[in-house]
Amino acid sequence: MKKVSLIVPCYNEERNLDALYAKLRPLLDNSLDSRKYEWEVIMIDDGSRDSTLSLMESLRQKDERINVLSLSRNFGKECAMLAGFDYASGDCAVILDADLQDPVEVVPELLKKWEEGYKDVYGNRMARGNEPWIRKQFTLVYYRILSGVSSGEVLRNVGDFRLLDRCCIDEIRALRETQRYTKGLYSWIGFSKAEVCYDRSDRNAGKSSFSYRRLVNLAIEGITSHTTSPLRFASVMGIAVALASLAFLIYVLVKTLFYGDPVAGYPTLICVILFLGGIQLLSLGIIGEYIGRIFLETKGRPPYIVASINGCRHHERPCKDG
Ligand code: UDP
Ligand code: MG
Secondary structure, three states, rough: OOOEEEEEOOOOOOOOOHHHHHHHHHHOOOOOOOOOOOEEEEEEOOOOOOOHHHHHHHHHHHOOEEEEEEEOOOOHHHHHEEEEEHHHOOOOOEEOOOOOOOOOOHHHHHHHHHHOOOEEEEEEEEEEOOOOOOHHHHHHHHHHHHHOOOOOOOOOOEEEEEEHHHHHHHHHHOOOOOOOOOOHHHHHHHEEEEEEEOOOOOOOOOOOOOOHHHHHHHHHHHHHHOOOOHHHHHHHHHHHHHHHHHHHHHHHHHHHHHHHOOOOOHHHHHHHHHHHHHHHHHHHHHHHHHHHHHHHOOOOOOOOEEEEEEOHHHHHOOOOOO
């Protein structure tokens, strides 16, 4: 029987876990689908500050198919997902949000496509739930910029809700960068992809942990980890400004030669200084973003640290029951 891993990254999700388990039960009991699978759920506690971890552990007491991986602090969803990939033992894995925004009922459809031979079956959000208007617009503009600057295809309206075949999981696991933008990695690794449309519902309880600050960080991460186009942009800007300055220089020289030099042009001078200063700072900032990432990657730190697995301290593995 084929084994399916469900990877569920959780950060402060105490109010959603019971509802999630209730939703998962029919799936785990193979009553949603005519095909039968062996199931494993990997719940990753990404350093939650509430009782998420103890709730997970009590769920495991009830159901052995649930595995609980606890990270030593909050490493962010991207790294929590990597932890899930590392510990998943299934022939394929489905990534699910703990807040029930990704419909469990759609998982059989993902599996159907997988059985047809697709390696990476992603959910395409038809409706985005009750997201604030401004966040929707922000996302739209962002994807437009991202697909404009990057060579690889980045799919709009596609989140982390997807099924990955074992071969994709192994490839993603091989990419150990700590500054992760998993959405870019899915398209980078390639493999045959298929789409399943679904309506994203609202968060069951609690509020999104992606504040605007975190979203902006993720957005910058997405661009800098996916493409070096901003560096190219800085170079092209530099060349364009240099050419424009040369033209202006010739104009000023010619003007001075033919019409003398009454000391004027203060506004021009200020404009030029401010414009050039702005461009230089922008370019420095762009270079800085990349250097910062080089700095972080050269440290070679692990993307996440596991505190416990199913209630046992990490180095006490292997351990079957908590
Ligand atoms: N999450 C996580 N670590 C974090 C932030 C979020 O594991 O640092 C999990 C969270 O528990 C949820 C999923 O990632 O299962 C999506 O998070 P959220 O619902 O806050 O984001 P949104 O749906 O608003 O994009
Ligand atoms: Mg959510």
